[in-house]
Amino acid sequence: MNIGVDAAALGMANAVVGHSGDVNSGYWNPAGLVQLEDNQLALMHSSYFANIANYNYAAFAMPLDDRSAVGISVIRFGVDDILDTTQLIDEQGNVNYDNINLFSAADYGLTFSYSRRLPVPGLNYGVNAKVIRRVIGDFASSWGFGLDFGMQFHTDTGWFLGLMARDITTTFNSWAIDEEKLADIQNAIEGQNQEAPEGTELTLPKIQFGIAKFWEINYDYTVRAELDLIMRFEENNDIFSTSFVSINPAIGFEFGYTDLVFLRGGLGNFQNELQIDNSEQLTFQPSFGVGFKYNGIYLDYAFTDIGDQSAALYSNVFSLKLDFSIFR
Secondary structure, X not given: XXXXXXXXXXOOOOOOOOOOOOOOHHHHOHHHHHHOOOOEEEEEEEEEOOOOEEEXXXXXXXXXXXXXXXXEEEEEEEEEEEEEOOOOXXXXXXXXXXXXXXXXXXXXXXXXXXXXXXXXXXXXXXXXXXXXXXXEOOOEEEEEEEEXXXXXXXXXXXXXEXXXXXXXXXXXXXXXXXXXXHHXXXXXXXXXXXXXXXXXXXXXXXXXXXXXXXXXXXXXXXXXXXXXXXXXXXXXXXXXXXXXXXXXEEEEXXXXXXXXXXXXXXXXXXXXXXXXXXXXXXXEEEEEEEEEEEXXXXXXXXXXXXXXXXXOOOEEEEEEEEEHHHHO
C-alpha cells in the first residue's frame, strides 16, 4: 500500500497530494475526487524482481453531484507459482517430486473513497476506508482495516495545498496461522521455525503534505511543480529524523504541450545511507515519465525506483486512464 499508483504520479516521485484530481486521488488524496467532471477508470501494471512479482491496480470513480464524489480501487501485489517443497521428502525418506505443489503469496488492498466540497471556496475533504487481505498459500492469511483522511485547498491563482493522513487509526492486520502446516515444518531444520509468528501487524500513521503551483504559458505550454513532505512517526534514515518523526521531501514536475504530451520528472526518497567506513552519504532516487492524452484517453509511463520497498533498482510502470466523457 506504500508503493504508489498511476505512472503519472510515480514519474513525479509521488509528489502529487496537493494537485491530484482524478480517479487516482482515491489513493493519493481522496479530497481530489471532487475535481472529477465525469466517470473515470484507471488501470496500472508493473513487475518487480525480474518479473517474479506483479503489482496490479484498478480504480473507478464518479461524481455524485457538483459537491461530492465516490471511488473504489483495488491493489494486488503477489508472487505466484511458488514451489511448496514441504512434502518433497516422504515418510520413508524418499524424494518424491509429485508431492510438490504451487502456491501464491499475495497482498490485496480494497479502498472505498468519499470526497466532498466544503462551504469555503476551494476547500475539499475526503476519507478512505481500507480493507487489507494477505494470503500465503494455505499456510496463513490475514484481514486488516484502516482509515485515511485528506484535504485540499485550491486558489484561483494556480496554487494547490494538500494534506493526506494515512492509516490514522493505525491500520492493523490480524493473522490466522494453519497450526497443522506449521507443525509439519517446525522441526524440519533444527533450531529454525520453532515459534509461531506474531498474529498482529500494525501500520503506523503517516502524513504527506504538498504544495503545488500550475502555470499556463502562451496557451500551448503548461508547467506543474510540487513539493511534498512525507512524515513518518518513527526514527529512520530519512534526511530529517528524530525519535518522534522523520521527514522525507519529494519534488516533482510536469511539462505539458497543448494538453496532449507530458514530460515528467522527480526526486524522492532522500536518505542518509551508512557507508562501509561508518560515514553517512546523502542519496536520493530519481524518476522519469512521459504521458499522452487524446480525447479522454490517458496513457502514461514511468521509469522509477521502487524506493525502500525492496532492493530492486528500477521498474517500468504503465498505466491507462479513461475519462467517460469520450462516450458523450
